[in-house]
Every structure is written in structure tokens, then in C-alpha cells.
Amino acid sequence: EAQVTQNPRYLITVTGKKLTVTCSQNMNHEYMSWYRQDPGLGLRQIYYSMNVEVTDKGDVPEGYKVSRKEKRNFPLILESPSPNQTSLYFCASSLGRVENEKLFFGSGTQLSVL
Amino acid sequence: AQKITQTQPGMFVQEKEAVTLDCTYDTSDPSYGLFWYKQPSSGEMIFLIYQGSYDQQNATEGRYSLNFQKARKSANLVISASQLGDSAMYFCAMIWAMDTGRRALTFGSGTRLQVQP
Numbered sequence: 694e695a696q697v698t699q700n701p702r703y704l705i706t707v708t709g710k711k712l713t714v715t716c717s718q719n720m721n722h723e724y725m726s727w728y729r730q731d732p733g734l735g736l737r738q739i740y741y742s743m744n745v746e747v748t749d750k751g752d753v754p755e756g757y758k759v760s761r762k763e764k765r766n767f768p769l770i771l772e773s774p775s776p777n778q779t780s781l782y783f784c785a786s787s788l789g790r791v792e793n794e795k796l797f798f799g800s801g802t803q804l805s806v807l
Numbered sequence: 808a809q810k811i812t813q814t815q816p817g818m819f820v821q822e823k824e825a826v827t828l829d830c831t832y833d834t835s836d837p838s839y840g841l842f843w844y845k846q847p848s849s850g851e852m853i854f855l856i857y858q859g860s861y862d863q864q865n866a867t868e869g870r871y872s873l874n875f876q877k878a879r880k881s882a883n884l885v886i887s888a889s890q891l892g893d894s895a896m897y898f899c900a901m902i903w904a905m906d907t908g909r910r911a912l913t914f915g916s917g918t919r920l921q922v923q924p
Contacts, residue, residue, distance in 0.1 A: 728912070735913075735915075735916065736914045741909055749907070751909070781850055783852055789910070794840035795854070796840075796842065796854070796912065798844070798852040798854065800850075801850050801852065803850060
């Protein structure tokens with residue numbers, strides 16, 4: 694089954710404790726991206742990747758890191774989480790071609806930073 | 808600037824009836840894609856339907872169809888034969904490619920649909 698898999702689904706952590714949210718897709722998609730969803734602010738893009746070893750900042754990259762060492766994986770790293778990073782996070786992927794921009798989302802990760 | 812407008816914060820529909828969720832968009836870019844996503848109370852974002860700006864025909868996916876009127880810049884979602892499980896928040900979204908190659912995604916504010924038995 695074609696899917697984008699995010700883990701964990703829920704995560705509670707404390708300020709300053711490094712964490713990683715994993716994202717994997719099995720559709721051979723070139724384009725992957727991370728978003729956060731906050732009430733009243735909609736979805737905002739954190740980082741995106743056009744292909745392996747090609748990543749760039751989105752709208753709200755501060756406090757986050759990403760890597761794309763393999764095509765299928767695109768982990769989101771919070772080196773020193775803070776309470777303002779409490780949010781619902783989504784990973785997404787697509788073929789990355791203008792004529793076929795269907796974006797598939799993972800199930801989301803609800804992160805709470807205490 | 809690209810923008811998505813959903814003017815219906817909430818909608819009610821009787822089970823088995825059809826319902827239309829409105830979406831208008833604003834862009835000067837000739838190449839873009841329009842999505843509808845469903846977000847149930849559990850939080851995940853479920854892809855429903857996609858329409859490319861160059862697609863000639865309206866997209867359909869099972870009970871979902873997208874009424875794409877390019878000149879009016881509208882992309883309404885039609886759900887036929889509503890089911891209780893359709894109760895959720897529905898988001899209209901637009902994706903386009905910026906000069907840098909980045910795919911930018913804009914979401915509307917959402918419409919909460921409640922299906923009544």
C-alpha cells in the first residue's frame with residue numbers, strides 16, 4: 694500500500710531534550726516536506742527536500758533540522774525543543790513534477806513540549 | 808499572493824444527501840494544483856481529491872468530485888450520498904512551484920461538516 698509513515702503518533706517531551714520524528718514513504722517520491730499545523734494559523738511549511746541531499750527552508754525553519762540521506766526517509770530533528778514547538782506535525786511527499794503535484798500526508802505527530 | 812478562501816465555517820447535511828463545500832482561490836500563476844483533504848477528530852490529514860490547473864475534466868474519486876471552474880477560480884468539493892463517517896473538517900488547498908523550485912502549499916481555513924442521521 695502506498696503511504697507516508699510518520700512516527701511517533703504522539704510525543705510528550707521536556708524542554709531541551711533532543712528528539713527526532715521519522716518520516717518514510719514507499720512511493721519513490723522525489724519531493725518531501727514537513728509542515729506544522731497550529732490553530733488559527735493553518736499549515737505552515739518547515740523544510741522541504743527536492744531530492745536526496747537537497748533540502749531547503751520553508752516558512753518556519755527556526756529550531757528544526759532535517760536530513761535526506763535516502764530517497765524514502767526525511768526525518769525532522771528538534772535539537773533543543775521549546776514549548777512554542779508544541780504542535781501537530783505532518784510529513785508529506787509527492788512525485789515533485791509540475792504536472793503531477795498530488796501531495797500525500799503522513800498520519801501526523803502530535804508533539805507536546807513541557 | 809496565493810490565497811484560498813473557504814466561506815463556510817460549518818455545514819450540516821442529512822445522511823444520504825449530497826453536499827457541496829465551497830472553495831475559491833486566487834493566484835496569478837498558470838500552473839498549480841488544488842486539493843481537498845479531510846481531517847477527522849483524530850487529526851490525520853486524509854487526501855481526497857486533486858485537480859491540476861491544466862486538467863480539462865473535473866476530478867472524481869468515488870463519492871467525491873471536484874467542480875473546477877477555472878474562470879471563476881473556484882474548486883468546490885461535492886460529496887454524494889453523505890455518510891456519518893464523513894463528519895470531519897475539510898480543507899481546500901493549493902500547491903504551486905515558486906521560482907526556487909520549492910512547492911508552496913496554502914490551505915483554506917476549513918469547513919466543519921456534520922452529517923446527521
